[in-house]
Amino acid sequence: MTKIISVNAGSSSLKFQLFNMPSEEVVCSGIFERIGLEDGIFQIKVDGKKDVVKQPFPTHSEAVDMLLKVLVDKNIVSSLDEISAVGHRVVHGGEYYNHSVLLTPEVEAKVDELSDLAPLHNPANLIGYRSFAKALPHATHAAIFDTAFHQTMTKDVFLYPIPMEYYKTYKVRKYGFHGTSHYYVSKRVAELMGKALSTLNIITCHLGNGASICAIANGKSVNTSMGFTPLAGIMMGTRSGDIDPAILTFLMDKTNKSAKEVIDILNKKSGMLGVSEFSSDARDIEKAFLEGEPTAILTREMYANRIAHTIGSYFVQMGGVDAIVFTGGVGENDFGVRHDVTAKVSKALGIEFDTELNNRVRGSETLLSKPNSKVQIWLVPTNEELVIAQDTFNLINE
DSSP, X not given: OEEEEEEEEOSSOEEEEEEEETTTEEEEEEEEESTTSTTOEEEEEETTEEXXXXXXXXXXXXXXXXXXXXXXXXXXXXXXXXXXXXXXXXXXXXXXXXXXXXXXXXXXXXHHHGGGTOTTTHHHHHHHHHHHHHHOTTSEEEEXXXXXXXXXXXXXXXXXXXOHHHHHHHOOSOOOOOHHHHHHHHHHHHHHHTSOGGGOEEEXXXXXXXXXXXXXXXXXXXXXXXXXXXXXXXXXXXOOOSOOXXXXXXXXXXXXXXXXXXXXXXXXXXXXXXXXXXXXXXXXXXXXXXXXXXHHHHHHHHHHHHHXXXXXXXXXXXXXXXXXXXXXXXXXXXXXXXXXXXXXXXXXHTOOBOHHHHTTOOSSOEEOBOTTOSSEEEEOOOOHHHHHHHHHHHHHTO
């Protein structure tokens, strides 16, 4: 067995799973939260049991050191030499990478260069990598890019209708994100349908606090809702999604705010939070929706509308769709959102939705449409950590 750690490092967090490969057995999993603050939290789950440690973790290095110490102390590994490789989620690979790669000094430099395109993510991803590289110098390290899956989009899809010099000089274009998740659920739903992925048109809906939709034709991404940044696309927890770009200068003039301040509002104070005026959490919206709160009803209606419009455009682009898949924290657990979105496209797409079944399931692989439905509707929990481990395993065995 080969032990591989899948790592997703954020600016103040670090998620991980330790796998035995190629069996894909999860040995342990967990998360560090509030790194850099006084009230840091470390959770680790082994054999179904969860341990929680509360203490400061000044930097990612201390978090990594704690994790590796616990792995040995709990005899999860007999020694750190058992860990052969670490797979790192990297949000932005730009046009440099259309697949996962081993992390070399050259790749590290490219990821750093691309920080301009993902200032909140790539630097954090690099911090995680450097911490693990220092602690596990014997291990092989790999970069698994969120953007790689979408590099199959064609120029007529990924270019913006702005002066071409901005693409040529600054690489301003649609990149798309959540690629690892869209790849996993499309591959998994094809298996569940008993069909080859190369024969299917699939629309995957990764719905969480950040959310994106992807059109996948014959196993390849042909369009996705996020764009140059993760701010684009559908309405999200705190992000506006697509809006008229002239709104930025209008608000700058009216409020005397800078461009950066307005973008910050669109990123952090808009979406569900902005419309509802009380929460960015879909669970809070659902509760208020059921209680008849008008702003919650409006929020849900707008959210479902934006998703339905995107599904409709992708249906037309691909000339039909075989399956629509819901995944992500909201997609997997919010049956109301699944119902509302599907209801808006059912008549046009000939969908027969099993509402009763939908209302009973959360977080488990389930076919939500009835046998006579022209389009199958699926709930498929995502597993980005598994894809990271699979890609890393394949890279070290090439």
